[in-house]
Amino acid sequence: MKVAPKDRVPFFITGQPSASLAIAMTALARAAELRLVENLPESDSPVAVAGAHRLMPHIEVDPVAEQLRLTKEIAHYENEIAKSTARLANASFVDKAPAKVVDEVKARLADFESRLEKMRQQLAKISRR
Numbered sequence: 001m002k003v004a005p006k007d008r009v010p011f012f013i014t015g016q017p018s019a020s021l022a023i024a025m026t027a028l029a030r031a032a033e034l035r036l037v038e039n040l041p042e043s044d045s046p047v048a049v050a051g052a053h054r055l056m057p058h059i060e061v062d063p064v065a066e067q068l069r070l071t072k073e074i075a076h077y078e079n080e081i082a083k084s085t086a087r088l089a090n091a092s093f094v095d096k097a098p099a100k101v102v103d104e105v106k107a108r109l110a111d112f113e114s115r116l117e118k119m120r121q122q123l124a125k126i127s128r129r
Helices: 019-029 063-089 091-096 097-128
Strands: 011-014 031-037 049-050 053-057
Touching: 011 019, 019 031, 019 049, 019 053, 063 091, 063 097
Parallel strands: 011 031
Antiparallel strands: 011 053, 049 053
């Protein structure tokens, strides 16, 4: 899921922050609001530590929309992997192209494979919910 830097999202915060600390955290985190909780919910979201307080963004995810987005990204990476693999399987390309170009295609292929694996893991995780 992508969150634009301009978007303000709600945050969970543990403990009882003072009014000035709450204002400062809201401004620094660009939070839409702070929700006081005793314990943070189970999540893969990042957690910031500020003294005795824990601060975590709370973003609601539409599972259907996220599955659709991930499926499209997976298809894109599979397509790019197929193109790169085909280029590298072409003996005349590998023989005639400068070594730098061949290395770039190999690096792109490795990057696409890494990203594809991450997208598949995210899709599996969201599908379990």
